[in-house]
Amino acid sequence: MPNTILILIVLALGVIGFVLGRQRAMASAGGNSRNLHSLPSYYGYNVACATTLPAMGLLILWLLVQPLIINSSVSGLVSDQASEEGASLDLIMSDVRRVADGLDTAVETGVLTEEEVEALDAEQDDIRDLLAGVGFALGSDVTPSTLEAAKSYRAMNEVGDTWKSVFVIATALTGLLVSWRMTNKDFRARNVVEQGVLAILIFAASIAILTTLGIVLSLIFNTMEFFRLYPASEFFFGLSWNPSFSGRGGGSELGILPLLWGTLYISLIALIVAVPIGLFAAIYLSEYASKPVRSVAKPLLEVLAGIPTIVYGLFALLTVGPLLVEVFGQKGFLGVDWMSGGTAVMTAGLVMGIMLIPFVSSLSDDIINAVPQSMRDGSLGLGATHSETVRQVILPAALPGIVGAILLAASRAIGETMIVVLGAGAAARLSMNPFEAMTTVTAKIVSQLTGDSDFSSPEALVAFALGITLFVITLGLNIFALYIVRKYREQYE
Amino acid sequence: MEDLAYMDRQMSTEQDIKISAKNVQVYYADNHAIKDVNVDIADKTVTAFIGPSGCGKSTFLRCINRMNDTIDVCRVEGAIKIDGEDIYDKRVDPVQLRAKVGMVFQKPNPFPKSIYDNVAYGPRIHGLAKNRAELDDIVEKALRRGAIWDEVKDRLDAPGTGLSGGQQQRLCIARAVATEPQVLLMDEPCSALDPIATAQVEELIDELRQNYSVVIVTHSMQQAARVSQKTAFFHLGNLVEYDDTDKIFTNPEDERTESYISGRIG
Ligand SMILES: Nc1ncnc2c1ncn2[C@@H]1O[C@H](COP(=O)(O)OP(=O)(O)OP(=O)(O)O)[C@@H](O)[C@H]1O
Ligand SMILES: [Mg+2]
Numbered sequence: 001m002p003n004t005i006l007i008l009i010v011l012a013l014g015v016i017g018f019v020l021g022r023q024r025a026m027a028s029a030g031g032n033s034r035n036l037h038s039l040p041s042y043y044g045y046n047v048a049c050a051t052t053l054p055a056m057g058l059l060i061l062w063l064l065v066q067p068l069i070i071n072s073s074v075s076g077l078v079s080d081q082a083s084e085e086g087a088s089l090d091l092i093m094s095d096v097r098r099v100a101d102g103l104d105t106a107v108e109t110g111v112l113t114e115e116e117v118e119a120l121d122a123e124q125d126d127i128r129d130l131l132a133g134v135g136f137a138l139g140s141d142v143t144p145s146t147l148e149a150a151k152s153y154r155a156m157n158e159v160g161d162t163w164k165s166v167f168v169i170a171t172a173l174t175g176l177l178v179s180w181r182m183t184n185k186d187f188r189a190r191n192v193v194e195q196g197v198l199a200i201l202i203f204a205a206s207i208a209i210l211t212t213l214g215i216v217l218s219l220i221f222n223t224m225e226f227f228r229l230y231p232a233s234e235f236f237f238g239l240s241w242n243p244s245f246s247g248r249g250g251g252s253e254l255g256i257l258p259l260l261w262g263t264l265y266i267s268l269i270a271l272i273v274a275v276p277i278g279l280f281a282a283i284y285l286s287e288y289a290s291k292p293v294r295s296v297a298k299p300l301l302e303v304l305a306g307i308p309t310i311v312y313g314l315f316a317l318l319t320v321g322p323l324l325v326e327v328f329g330q331k332g333f334l335g336v337d338w339m340s341g342g343t344a345v346m347t348a349g350l351v352m353g354i355m356l357i358p359f360v361s362s363l364s365d366d367i368i369n370a371v372p373q374s375m376r377d378g379s380l381g382l383g384a385t386h387s388e389t390v391r392q393v394i395l396p397a398a399l400p401g402i403v404g405a406i407l408l409a410a411s412r413a414i415g416e417t418m419i420v421v422l423g424a425g426a427a428a429r430l431s432m433n434p435f436e437a438m439t440t441v442t443a444k445i446v447s448q449l450t451g452d453s454d455f456s457s458p459e460a461l462v463a464f465a466l467g468i469t470l471f472v473i474t475l476g477l478n479i480f481a482l483y484i485v486r487k488y489r490e491q492y493e
Numbered sequence: 494m495e496d497l498a499y500m501d502r503q504m505s506t507e508q509d510i511k512i513s514a515k516n517v518q519v520y521y522a523d524n525h526a527i528k529d530v531n532v533d534i535a536d537k538t539v540t541a542f543i544g545p546s547g548c549g550k551s552t553f554l555r556c557i558n559r560m561n562d563t564i565d566v567c568r569v570e571g572a573i574k575i576d577g578e579d580i581y582d583k584r585v586d587p588v589q590l591r592a593k594v595g596m597v598f599q600k601p602n603p604f605p606k607s608i609y610d611n612v613a614y615g616p617r618i619h620g621l622a623k624n625r626a627e628l629d630d631i632v633e634k635a636l637r638r639g640a641i642w643d644e645v646k647d648r649l650d651a652p653g654t655g656l657s658g659g660q661q662q663r664l665c666i667a668r669a670v671a672t673e674p675q676v677l678l679m680d681e682p683c684s685a686l687d688p689i690a691t692a693q694v695e696e697l698i699d700e701l702r703q704n705y706s707v708v709i710v711t712h713s714m715q716q717a718a719r720v721s722q723k724t725a726f727f728h729l730g731n732l733v734e735y736d737d738t739d740k741i742f743t744n745p746e747d748e749r750t751e752s753y754i755s756g757r758i759g
């Protein structure tokens with residue numbers, strides 16, 4: 001039975017449970033809902049939850065566990081072949097699954113019957129041809145053991161699916177029956193539903209947490225793999241980034257410091273641009289601008305935030321870079337020969353700063369608006385001017401939020417990729433000169449993984465190590481932001 | 494003889510009028526909150542504003558130091574003069590005005606700064622102290638007058654927002670007197686205070702009267718009777734009666750005043 005149908009059945013049972021539970025509660029109260037402990041629909045929800053939630057939980061669990069069990073028992077069947085041919089077990093297993101899928105399709109489209117599938121023989125029938133006929137192209141001929149494994153894979157799946165349907169529906173029915181029988185006028189359905197709601201919320205929260213955990217773990221494992229192939233000390237303290245592109249490894253220098261330096265340098269310039277402009281814009285908008293100006297200017301600023309970063313990248317490459325060269329380049333406006341090409345730290349930093357302005361301003365604006373009017377009144381009432389009030393009362397009061405906004409902007413700057421690729425160039429370099437091309441961690445992650453490199457080579461795996469370093473840095477930044485905010489709160493609340 | 498005495502009184506009040514309001518109207522958008530109020534507030538006296546909640550006491554008080562400028566929808570008409578100068582004149586700088594006319598707000602609003610910095614805020618802005626020692630003196634004196642010195646003298650660096658509601662109220666009083674205003678507007682300054690602190694604040698008000706004029710909004714009839722020389726009764730945006738406090742509390746002319754004082758409206 002397909003899973004969708006199974007789910008629909010369980011939901012239908014839930015609806016039936018709702019109606020039945022409500023009816024039984026009303027009946028036990030003699031038709032007067034005032035005699036009930038909870039509102040009638042709570043009894044319905046209670047039965048509906050008891051019917052659907054455990055059944056759904058079981059279904060999810062089953063879907064997770066069944067493939068694991070079947071895989072491990074089927075791979076027992078082909079492990080001999082794997083060791084004979086020296087091929088990896090994973091590859092053979094994926095062949096097995098593919099053949100099994102092909103046979104499924106063949107049966108479904110009526111090319112074969114179940115009996116014919118049973119009777120298939122790898123020696124006599126050309127299974128590769130047969131499956132190609134139903135749209136499954138295989139890389140090689142099907143060996144007898146693979147075919148046998150595929151057959152038993154199908155059989156096991158079939159059995160598993162049947163039992164799955166039986167158990168899930170049985171669970172739903174049991175839940176329905178038990179909770180229906182528990183329903184009477186003194187049953188505290190409202191409180192039980194409360195717990196059901198709690199369970200759903202916890203489920204959602206744990207999915208969020210588990211995915212994060214999964215991502216972090218996969219980063220960690222791949223990073224450990226990388227450090228087995230490449231010494232960690234050279235990665236963290238190496239002063240040069242020079243991967244070999246042969247794909248065969250060896251001779252690569254994978255020091256993170258030039259990339260980290262580029263990241264921080266560009267982010268710094270971006271923040272130097274974005275923080276003052278964004279903050280001043282926010283102060284103007286929230287404190288000085290009249291209603292009409294504000295109602296036009298604020299959405300306009302927020303439009304800036306909606307521009308895709310690749311557009312900013314183009315802007316950096318085609319407009320800002322050449323403009324900077326015109327000013328700082330050899331025959332430039334200032335006559336100083338500081339800048340030779342349009343791609344430079346300065347270009348990317350400036351454009352990234354422009355990108356971050358609406359980010360900083362819109363967050364700060366909300367925060368400044370949240371400072372109570374009574375605070376302003378207090379300061380103005382003492383004879384302070386508007387700007388004195390802003391500087392000495394409003395900004396200090398809004399500071400934790402503003403620091404948070406700035407650090408959030410910093411996280412964005414550090415994680416930004418497209419602007420860097422187009423604006424700052426691709427050369428990893430440790431230099432103080434902001435008019436030179438440099439590159440960042442994120443840009444290098446992209447360039448290490450694009451192209452057809454082998455994903456188990458250190459040149460590709462280094463991406464994970466770079467990723468986790470970046471992750472740790474942003475995490476540290478966020479923790480630092482929290483710390484500052486909390487310290488400030490303790491002081492003034 | 495009687496005429497002479499009357500003349501004399503008339504003269505002296507006319508000379509000592511600090512604030513004079515003529516035909517003041519206040520609108521919040523369409524809401525006509527103050528209707529045609531005329532009042533002369535004398536120098537070196539305490540004037541109490543009483544009246545039921547929502548009758549416009551705070552609104553009128555805020556007109557006197559132009560705090561209503563900060564409310565977009567608020568519109569003030571008529572003339573208010575302080576020392577004979579129209580404060581709504583274009584040439585008057587509201588910032589300067591507010592330094593001269595201090596205000597204690599209905600809700601305590603300490604800044605998110607230390608207790609010391611809260612009190613030193615005004616003096617610093619107006620450059621009242623030449624050095625740190627002088628500033629220390631000003632702060633201590635203000636806190637003493639606000640009847641809160643003993644409670645905070647050991648924690649001047651603690652945040653002002655960490656004080657209790659009543660302490661915050663006294664801190665705001667201290668903050669307002671630290672700038673040495675000529676007129677002090679106090680909007681229910683004792684609403685969160687215990688009897689002892691209230692008595693201390695009333696003592697302060699009495700002391701301030703020696704040099705300044707004080708306008709106090711209060712919901713306590715006893716307090717109005719205790720601290721003020723003049724009382725104004727507001728009702729639904731109108732100034733119903735304005736006279737000597739004794740007269741208002743013993744022999745009011747308007748029956749609305751009498752009903753309010755005896756607890757029938759409000
Ligand atoms: N900021 C404002 N915006 C719009 N209307 C306001 C505003 N402040 C006060 N009002 C209106 O003005 C009228 C008078 O309010 P006000 O605050 O002056 O009353 P009050 O006499 O001080 O009352 P209370 O004793 O409760 O403090 C009320 O009807 C109120 O709704
Ligand atoms: Mg009020």
